[in-house]
Amino acid sequence: MASKIYPDAQTALEGLLFDGMVIASGGFGLCGIPERLIDAIEAAGTKGITVASNNAGIDGVGLGKLLRTRQIKKMISSYVGENKEFERQYLAGELEVEFTPQGTLAERMRAGGAGIPGFYTKTGVGTLVAEGKPTMAFDGQEYVLERGIVADLAIVKGWKADTTGNVIFRKTARNFNVPAAQCGKVTVVEVEEIVEPGALDADAIHLPGVYVHRLFCGAPYTKQIEFRLTRKKEAA
Numbered sequence: 001m002a003s004k005i006y007p008d009a010q011t012a013l014e015g016l017l018f019d020g021m022v023i024a025s026g027g028f029g030l031c032g033i034p035e036r037l038i039d040a041i042e043a044a045g046t047k048g049i050t051v052a053s054n055n056a057g058i059d060g061v062g063l064g065k066l067l068r069t070r071q072i073k074k075m076i077s078s079y080v081g082e083n084k085e086f087e088r089q090y091l092a093g094e095l096e097v098e099f100t101p102q103g104t105l106a107e108r109m110r111a112g113g114a115g116i117p118g119f120y121t122k123t124g125v126g127t128l129v130a131e132g133k134p135t136m137a138f139d140g141q142e143y144v145l146e147r148g149i150v151a152d153l154a155i156v157k158g159w160k161a162d163t164t165g166n167v168i169f170r171k172t173a174r175n176f177n178v179p180a181a182q183c184g185k186v187t188v189v190e191v192e193e194i195v196e197p198g199a200l201d202a203d204a205i206h207l208p209g210v211y212v213h214r215l216f217c218g219a220p221y222t223k224q225i226e227f228r229l230t231r232k233k234e235a236a
Contacts, residue, residue: 003163004163004164004165004209004212004213004214004215005163005194005215005216006214006215006216007216008036008040008216008218009036009037009039009040009188009190009216009218010040010043010044011216012037012040012188012190012214012215012216013037013040013041013044013188016152016153016186016188017041017044017046017153018046018152019046019047019048019049020047020048020049020050020073021046021048021049021050021152021153022049022050022051022052022149022150022151022152022153023041023049023050023051023052023151023152023153023154023155024051024052024053024109024149024151024153024154024155024180024181024183024184025038025051025052025053025063025154025155025156025176025180026053026154026155026156026157026175026176026177026178026180026181027053027054027062027157027173027175027176027177028054028055028172028173028175028176029055029057029082030057030058030061030062030224030225031172031173031175032157032169032170032172032173032174032175032176032177033057033062033063033157034155034156034157034188034189034190035062035157035190035218035221035224036190036216036218037155037157037188037190038062038063038065038066038155039065041066041071041155042065042066042069042071045069045071046071047070047071047073048071048073049066049071049072049073049074050072050073050074050075050076051063051066051072051074051075051076051077052076052077052105052108052109052149052151052180052183053075053076053077053176053180054077054078054079054102054105054175054176055077055078055079055080055082055083056072056075056077056080056083056086057083058082058083059083059084059085061224062224064083064085064086067083067085067086067089067095068085070094072095073095073096074095074096074097074098075095075096075097075098076098076100076105076149077097077098077099077100077105078099078100078101078102078105079102080097099128099129100129100146101123101124101129103123104121104123104124104129104146105176106176106179107119107121107146107179108146108147108148108149108183109148109149109176109179109180109182109183110179110182110183111148111149112148112149112150112151112182112183113148113150113179113181113182113183113184113211114148114182116148117147117148118145118146118147118148119145119146119148120136120138120143120144120145120146121143121144121146122141122142122143122144123144124144125142125143125144126142129144130144133145133146148183149183150183150185151180151183151184151185152184152185152186153184153185153186153187153188154180154181154182154183154184154186154187154188155180155188155190156177156180156181156187156188156189156190156207157173157177157189157190157191157218158173158177158189158190158191158192158206158207159173159191159192159193160191160192160193160194160195160200161189161191161193161194161195161200161212161215162194162195162196162197162198162199162200162209163194163195163196163197163215164197164209165189165208165209165210165211165212165213165215166197166200166205166207166208166209166212167181167189167191167205167206167207167209167212168200168204168205168206169206169207174206177206177207178206178207181207181211181212182207182211184211186213186214187211187212187213187214188213188214188215188216189207189212189214189215189216190215190216190217190218191215191216191217191218191219192217192218192219192221193217193219194215194217
């Protein structure tokens with residue numbers, strides 16, 4: 001079996017990037033985002049990208065870097081409240097946005113990875129989310145049809161992986177990384193540590209290696225803070 005291990009993000013993305021592609025990106029806020037892969041996509045200059053991700057990072061951080069360079073044409077996302085450039089581009093008509101409820105977005109990714117082209121959900125019925133989409137009644141309740149997402153490429157950030165591609169995520173960093181990985185035709189994962197097979201508890205694996213095509217260690221990482229809150233020091 002060919003090795004899944006690559007030396008860095010640029011090498012791991014060789015032959016995978018093209019203009020107009022669809023990318024599924026894991027993470028939540030700035031937690032668990034594939035930052036080395038995002039940097040490599042920025043450096044590659046790939047244009048016209050559609051990105052399916054819970055959010056677009058913040059200004060100049062995470063996917064915000066690709067917004068800044070105008071490499072993203074469309075965002076399929078749920079939360080965009082911390083990114084002023086996202087807001088500016090959207091309101092100026094420079095960025096296409098497909099707002100998707102958070103749980104629906106996760107399920108669209110999971111469904112795409114499971115070979116399910118569409119599913120019905122009550123979330124969004126009667127709102128702008130449902131405009132232009134087919135609906136159907138089940139047991140007297142109206143549901144809206146949502147399409148599964150299949151991405152040309154999934155970019156994912158894990159905590160630990162073994163050399164066969166089995167991945168463990170750490171706490172909140174697990175959010176959206178698993179369904180994003182599952183819906184990619186090709187999935188590239190960056191991790192903080194790579195170990196030998198058998199070193200990870202088999203019952204603790206979050207993403208089986210069958211979903212992972214390419215893998216590299218991106219350490220060391222610096223923890224980014226999305227929104228810093230502090231309180232004044234109390235008087236003695």
